[in-house]
Amino acid sequence: MPSVTAGSTEPVLESSADGPSIDAGRPPRWRRPLTFAGVTAGAVALFFVYLRLGRTQMTNSDGAANALQAYDMVHGNPLLKGWTFTDVSFYTTEVPQYALIVLVHGLRADVIHVGSAITYVLLILLAGAVAKGRSTGWEAVLRVGLVLAILILPAPGSGYSVLLSNPDHTGTSVPLLATWLVLDRMVIARDGSPRRPRWWIVAPVIAVLLTWAQIGDPLALFIGALPLVAVSAWRLLRAGWRPHPDRLLDLGLLLAGVASVALTQVIQLAIRAAGGWATHSPLAEFSESHQWADHARNALHGLSVNFGAYFPDLEGRPFGTLTGVLNAVGLATVLFATAYGVVRVLIRRRADAGDRVSEILTTAVVVNLGAYIFSTQAIGDLGTARQIVAVLPLGAALAGRLLIRPGWAGWKPAVPLGATTAVLVALLGHQVSVAPQIPAEAHDTGQWLLAEGLHYGIGTYWASNNITLDTGGKVRVAPTNGGDRIYAYRWESNEEWYDATKHDARFMIVDSVRPGYGTDAQAVAQWGEPLRRQTFGQYTVLVYDKNLLVGLTAACQPGYAPSIPECPVLKPKVPGAAILGA
Template identity: 30%
Template sequence: MLTATACLLFGVVLLLGYLRMARAVTVNSDGASNALQAWDLFHGNPLLRGWTLSDVSFYPTELVQYGLVQLVTGVSPEQIHVAAAITWTLVVLLAAWLARPSGAAPSGAAAGSAPATSTVAVPLAGAAGTTAAPDPHAGAPDAGPHASTIAAGPDAGTAAADPAHASAAVGDPAGTRTAASDPARASSAAGDPAVADRDSGEEASRGRTLGAAWGWLAAVIAVAILFVPMPGLAYQTLLSSPNHTGSAVPLLIAWLLVERARHRAWMPYAVAVVLAWGAAGDPLITFVGAAPLVAMTLLRALRRRELRGVDARLALAGVASIVLSHAALWLIERLGGFHAPRPPIQLSPVSEWPARAGTVARMVGVLFGTYRPGVQAPWVEVMLQAVHIPGVLLAILALSLTAIGLLRGTADRLDAVLAVAIVCDLGAEIVSTLPIDLLATREIAPVLPMSAVLAARLADRWLLQRSPHAARPASHPTPQAEPPTIAAIPLADGAGGQERHVATDRRDVSARRRRRGAGADRRGAAVHRVPARAGLGLLAVVLAVQVVALVGYAPPRADPIEGQAAADWLQRQGLRYGLGSYWVSNNITVGTSRAVTVVPVLSGNGKLTGMCWQTHIDMYDPSAHDARFVLLETERPMYGTPRDVLAQYGQPLRRVDIDRYAIFVYDRNLLDGFSAAC
């Protein structure tokens, strides 16, 4: 309950911080178009009949989110800011949850949390074999004349059967020494079983505490990478209109199911549904979700020759998600619903790949916060750039190591899927004809949370292996001349005073070897402790600096919408309906809460034509609307030029120029005879 409350409070703090950042971004026509579609979706048009959307519809994802937010905010720029803040908060929390190992606990802590027995096994050097055997009277205050064995902490059975396990228990770099590695405690436990029970309880409590702490380490690392975006382009990419950023939510949910519900029979079905849900709104999920899942799980299934296992079922789930998403969109269109153009994706010439790769590298810098746009206070940009550099380096290292693991066949399933998804997203941007510039960073937005998860999982394992509180990893076994074996020490009978069956000299030799091994362990732990402390210290610095930036730096609030000055003038003049360039059309409609409606147009053959993109066919209906002005952006002639307007409608009553906008006012309905190709 305490953990859930802390996470909820953290989420609220994130939401408020991200809302402040989102308000630093001006609402453009893309987000405003989605807002109008969401309003229609929730007000009697569930299939969005008559709408032509963009090549990314966001129909079952962000449009639903927008509609829910509008129940509180109405159709307004604030609604877009709130939705963006909610989306990025969800991305950060889901990434942290996914990065956190399931059932995470360091091996030393996990051992400490297991139930202990009331017997102790003492490692003896040179023993011929393992003769320990459980006694039915073990742990009773009066065991009688029967010889009892004392198990080495919680894993006595394992230690007795596996000398290497016993060897690791002897060194015990975690400091959670059991009776097996401490002759004094062994003697005390032999005389009083209650001491062993008490010690094992302390070990269990310490182990649970360490396990809980280490379980959250990876989550904290993921949050550190995603916590505070760089002001400027990163705000515009991650905290504005739906720009593929929200598509990371269904991706992360699908990977959570793969990781957390891997033993559930229903898991592949749920993964297929979640990926299909996301892909129906954004085709990018097919390329960075379903395709990597199919490729990696099918490869694992073939390598292991398990064609009926979890990997094979997940491969089928990925294929099923593609079929389901396409079937859903086909059915909607057949029922008279919205139309979404197919994205025009083709291979770019090979000669362009190096230049495109360089631009993609800068786009990655925008996402991770290492690219300085020079639009905010220099101290803010320099500080955030410095603390974001470790994150991008860690992500590159994690991707490289996972690739090596893939070649060797040792990569974890989730790590492999994440790595291939990242490569697919970046690679598609390099080899395709998709528009490529820093504003196109939105196309690779899911790379950031997936990289954060992959990097956090790698860093967590690395720090865990070097932590003085974790058991020594297998690659660093306890230095000993030879692994000790486990021999039972029959305890003396209080009445008969029987002699011990183990010679004193053998016991002394064993004790000396244990002391030497423990000393080597302490020296080894000290060596491993240095990089672990350095890594944790760097993480603390990164988080502290980002918290200071989040709390202390208030980004300047931007104008609510693009073309705000033109919108204000139109509203003051009482002009309610007109035509305009795309980037000053639907955003003005939303920014004025429909007090002024501007319909998008294009320039074609020397005149203005309707735009088949983010528009509804009724917008151009002269019987329903009376358009009396044309609003143009003089810097974007593809959406209409003054020459187009004059050739089509003649001289206006007046022309007004405001900043880079030109407004032509007429005294007749400009929709009469207007060509709406859609």
């Protein structure tokens, strides 16, 4: 039976279909509600699984700040006035998600774990939906099954830290996958035939969705807006001047990508003009060419972490080798799908419309990896794996969509895939059974402060916001930075916290492992000997009989000022502007 490729005017045989296709026949009416019930039950089960695995990770000050922002948002500060973020706001992604969780669950460290579990389940659902496209029957089962096999088993250690912990680019793929799912539904009918939607309806919808992603994370420009613009431009170029039914749509989508970048900047400027939150400029610079080989090796290590195939993390763990091998197959599958996608984009015949969404996903993966390798983002430890975490869900969706062809439809290919997935599920169950539950970072310090009636103070960045969150706001610690003295820190903080007319800070927390945020000696030089000291591992609490906020100067990042309100104004910049010297 012939099927029609998305955007094509000619039918092609199913065995060579380029875009989403469907099996012959219409599924029985009972199948849809049964499928919905099964997917819902599976999603709920996975949520509790990932919640338990996420609780093996300490809530740190970065993630805690996002939860505190969410708390402010639902308590009368929707623009988050006074807040300064890092170079990523999460204002339209994790922060509103946390706001909903805070309303239901209250202000506590578990907000981070609940949020990360929801996010990861959403990634699986959306990646599966994008991979499925309009396919039905066994083809749909195989596509979704491949996505599930790639995503279902994050690995302990660095893998949990990136995927199931504090916000750091993982959730950015949620609005992007939602965008490509909406685009797919708008241009492909339920029966798999191409629609001819009005470009002036599709383009604004996609522009708004991409803006949603970019306000939350500037990385979305590179892995969302840029791939859409590049693919649309390439499709227009390939079509040439001959009549083409998708010309206006491709042009509209190109403009949508460009418009989303401009709209993001306009909205951020408007928020800032209204006294709302500010962010630091994203740091992105080209690296030296002699570093690229090392960066490529770091990229491979980072991908291994994100896909659960980093064997040093798995060494000595029960079933660690099996976990690594199966996840390495998933990584290899995604890399093959990406290479295959690149070849198809480059050699596709002009008469063949191709699959727009697959081309966008391919470009997104290539751009993400390229930006990582050729920039300074790859410099550092395994923590930089977060910069390329989007390759995992986007690549899984691409593999399911591109590699499962209509000719594979049937139960026989499902047997090995189903058996592999069953093994992965069993390994996941084992991980849950042995997962230790870890309290927030500096938990003991916060509990001691609470017991001693010390409710307001300042402290090293990594023992500040997390203590505030972990104690439900009963103990509030404003973050500090170090240098030649101890400073108020304009980084994931609210300027109001440092107002000595409103708050009386009677303690300082120093960190012996990370002295760059202030030391015991600096505190003594600045305020004199404390009344008492109490040490909890690497953290020491210095208790004073004076308000430490009085005369506390600010580290503005960059520069210094007498107070945070006197710091230079941070203006939104287009991500990557530093590369151009802007």
